[in-house]
Amino acid sequence: EVQLLESGGGLVQPGGSLRLSCAASGFIFSNYAMSWVRQAPGKGLEWVSAIGGSGGSTYYADSVKGRFTISRDNSKNTLYLQMNSLRAEDTAVYYCAKLSVKAVAADLEYWGQGTLVTVSS
C-alpha cells in the first residue's frame, strides 16, 4: 500500500524558512517522480513543483521559482521542499504526491494528507 506522510509544517514569520518532508513507503521510491501541490484555505489546487525519479530534473511554478527548492533522498525514501523567503500568500496545505511514472510529465497518482504552512507575524 502506497503511503505518503508529510511533516514540517507550522507557523513561520514572513521572510522566514521552512523545510517540508514527505516520507514514502509501499513502492520503489526511486522509480517514480514526485510533486508538491498546495491549497490555500478555501481555494483551489496549485501545482508547486516536481522532481524526476533520479532527482536530476526539477520544475517549479513561477510563484515559487527562486524561493523554493525541491529535492529527494532515494536512500531514505523521502521528498523535501525547502521554502525560503516565505510570504503570506504561501499559506496553504502542502500535499506531497507520487506520479505514475519516473518522468515528471505524469498524473498525480497518490496523495498524502497534507501539512499546513501558515505564514504570519
Add this chain to the structure above:
Amino acid sequence: EIVLTQSPGTLSLSPGERATLSCRASRSVSSSYLAWYQQKPGQAPRLLVFGASSRATGIPDRFSGGGSGTDFTLTISRLEPEDFAVYYCQQYGSSPYTFGQGTKLEI
C-alpha cells in the same frame, strides 16, 4: 503557461442524474496529458482519470473522461450521493503543470 478554465463553477444536480463537467485549455494540451481529480471536504484529492480518458485504478465506470486538444470533459453517468464533491482538471503536458479552478458538484 497553459490556463485551464473549468465550467460551470457550481453544478446543482440530484442523485441518479448525469453530470457533465468541462475543462478548456488556453492552448492545446500535448498528448492528451490531462487528468481529473475529485476532492471531498477535509480530504486529499483523488485521481479519477488520466490521459484524458483512462480511469484510474478502482474508479467506478460511471466516471468517464473525453476530449482532446483544448476541450475536455468529465462525465458522471448516474450520480451517487458520494459523488458530490469538487472536481479539478490538470494538464501535465507542459510545465508548469497547471490546475483548473474547480467545479463544485452539489446536491
